[in-house]
Amino acid sequence: MLDLDLDCAARDMEREGFLRLPGLAAGGTLAGLRQGVDRLRQLAAARTASDDDFVLEAAGTGGWAAWQQGDAPLAGVLRSANRIHRHVPAFETLQHSMGLARGAVAAAAGAEGTFVNAFLWAKPPVVGSAKPWHQDMAFAPSGFEPARHNIVTVWIALERATARNGCLEFLPGSHRLGLLAHAGDRERAAGQAPLRDAVEPHVADADLPRAHPPVAVPLEAGSAxxxxxxxxxxxxxxxxxxxxxxxxxxxxxxxxxPLPAAR
Structure with a gap:
């Protein structure tokens, strides 16, 4: 289990809204996560279209927009995958063995977490598309009551994440602003007609807070x-x-x- 200074973790989360976890996954744990991703890629290898669980990349357009528009993606090239613990049960076992819910999550959030989902986030070389500014609570699944619940995500790099290959960037302190309006299109349901000129949900540039500049968070493999x-x-x-x-x-x-008032 990760050795955290509980007071520092809570203070960093309160101030910034994010917390670095160097060396979270190492040795057999990191190897197990990579093996799970290899299995996901095997499951996607024959796919030629995206769906709710497997989104394929599309050069130029981006995987999400191509999926919503019905455009042809790059066959078998994953951009993201949803509910990966259902496709590869080892992911749920690994998060449990890392003790995240009672360890890092509890230290940062002040309460133990309940595991609800797991994702793959892949950016293939050269063609890996951007993800726009957003808040995860805007996409909270059913069962969440925003006044009573929050989301905490632990994002683990399986290879070096750098400014050039698309590491995460954050706006420090923006979690204290409440849920902001998200522009763009809702994902179409199965059977609905493709969208024209699909725009991925995002917070518009004009609505972004300007108090602090974005902070890039590069990570070494196994850090989070x-x-x-x-x-x-x-x-x-x-x-x-x-x-x-x-x-x-x-x-x-x-x-x-208390949940900050929505804007």
């Missing part, structure tokens, strides 16, 4: 960043020849401070 469900974050496109692969584990936590 933990963040609040209301903190604004994004990632740039991968312009390098190095892949950027990460998995994230999402936890529901009791809200320990």
């Amino acid at each position: 960043v933990l963040f609040d469900g209301l903190v604004l974050h994004r990632s740039a496109p991968n312009t390098s020849d190095e892949p950027r692969t990460a998995v994230s584990f999402v936890y529901r936590v009791p809200r320990t401070v």
Whole structure:
């Protein structure tokens, strides 16, 4: 289990909305996460279209927009995957063995977390698309009551995450602003007609807080960043020849401070 200074972790989360976790996954744990990703890629290898669980990358357009528009993606090239613990049960076992819910999540959020979901976030070399500014609470699944619950995500880099290959960026302190309006299109349901000129949900530039500049969080393989469900974050496109692969584990936590008023 990660050795954290509990008081410092809580203070950093309160002030910034995110917390670096150097060396969170190492040795057999890191190897197990990578093996799980290899299995996901095997499951996606024959795919030629995206769906709710497997989104394929699309050069130029981006995986999400291509999926919503019905455009042809890059066959078998994953941009992201949802509910990965259902496709590869080892992911749920690994998050449990790391003690995240009772360890890092509890230290940062002030209460033990309940595991609710896991994702793959892949940015293939050169074509890996950007993710715009957003708050995870805007996409909270059913069962969340924003007045009572928050989301805490633990995002683990499986390869080096750098400014060139699309590491995460955060707006410090933005979690104290409440839930901001998100522009763009809602994901179409199965059977609905493709969208025209699909725009991924995001917080518009004019609505972004300006008190602090964005902070990039590069990570070494096995290191992680933990963040609040209301903190604004994004990632740039991968312009390098190095892949950027990460998995994230999402936890529901009791809200320990009142939810800021929505804007």
